[in-house]
Amino acid sequence: MMNWLWAGMILAGIIWGMFHGTLAEVTDGAIASAGEAVTLCITMLGIMSFWTGILEIGSRSGVIEAMVKKMRPVLKFLFPRLPMDHPAAESIATNMIANMLGMGWAATPAGLKAMEELAKLEEERGNPAYVSPDDKRRKDRGRESLKTKDMQTPVLAKSVRERVASNEMCTFLILNISSLQLIPVNMIAYRQQYGSMNPAGIIAPAIAATLVSTAVAVIYCKIMDRKGRVRHF
Numbered sequence: 001m002m003n004w005l006w007a008g009m010i011l012a013g014i015i016w017g018m019f020h021g022t023l024a025e026v027t028d029g030a031i032a033s034a035g036e037a038v039t040l041c042i043t044m045l046g047i048m049s050f051w052t053g054i055l056e057i058g059s060r061s062g063v064i065e066a067m068v069k070k071m072r073p074v075l076k077f078l079f080p081r082l083p084m085d086h087p088a089a090e091s092i093a094t095n096m097i098a099n100m101l102g103m104g105w106a107a108t109p110a111g112l113k114a115m116e117e118l119a120k121l122e123e124e125r126g127n128p129a130y131v132s133p134d135d136k137r138r139k140d141r142g143r144e145s146l147k148t149k150d151m152q153t154p155v156l157a158k159s160v161r162e163r164v165a166s167n168e169m170c171t172f173l174i175l176n177i178s179s180l181q182l183i184p185v186n187m188i189a190y191r192q193q194y195g196s197m198n199p200a201g202i203i204a205p206a207i208a209a210t211l212v213s214t215a216v217a218v219i220y221c222k223i224m225d226r227k228g229r230v231r232h233f
Contacts, residue, residue, distance in 0.1 A: 040193055047189050051103040059094070068093040078175065078218065079168050080225075088117035092172055099179035104186055111176055115169060122166050171221040178213035181206050 017026035058064045071093045072084050082089060091114035098107035165173070184206040191199040 040190075043193055044186070044189060047185065048103075048106065051101075051185060052106045055094075055098060055103065055106045064094055064097065065090075067097055071096070078171060078221070082121070082168055086117065086121060088114050088121060088168070091117055095172075095176060096179065099176065100182050102181050102183045102185035102187070107176075111172075114172060118166060118169050118172065121168070127166065167225050171225070174217045174221055175214070178217035179210060180214040181210045 013026055017023040068090050075089055075093060076084065091110050095107045095110040095114055098110060184202055187202050187206065188199045191202060
């Protein structure tokens with residue numbers, strides 16, 4: 001979808017330039033923007049490498065682990081069914097810390113690891129909506145049986161269900177999207193790159209906006225989690 005969107009925007013710009021006699025300006029703008037994009041990528045690569053390194057140093061020195069322990073009450077409130085000694089808890093906490101410090105790119109590996117661990121947790125719980133890679137052959141056999149309309153085994157229909165996100169996965173994803181940011185490092189870097197007189201002036205509005213978004217996300221997740229519990233009960 002994004003490929004079609006960008007292709008349409010580029011095509012629209014070219015057609016607009018052709019009809020208004022500004023095709024040369026469009027070409028010059030494309031070339032200049034390409035060079036500017038490379039410069040911006042190099043700048044952001046340096047920032048990303050710096051903060052990822054800081055995060056790795058904090059992890060090896062035990063600072064991240066200490067912060068994770070301090071965050072356990074928060075994690076217990078947000079993820080009441082998640083065991084605090086599970087590897088997913090540490091990955092979630094690391095992701096949240098990185099996001100709060102505005103290190104979105106550094107938070108991505110921890111976020112992916114958290115989702116992977118949460119998937120393993122669902123398999124450990126025996127969630128029928130989760131089919132592990134080892135069960136793929138059984139899942140395929142179940143589909144073939146359903147195609148032949150052999151419905152003598154009611155469990156079969158249950159075994160072929162596709163994966164669905166667990167409550168913990170949904171909560172983590174929503175919180176990750178709406179994450180509170182105390183220091184929007186990436187935004188400050190963008191503003192500085194484009195010549196802002198006060199790059200750090202975005203800090204107060206960013207804290208206010210992300211605080212509201214995070215509060216709404218937490219309320220929504222708790223409401224949906226409670227509805228899910230009532231439905232299962």
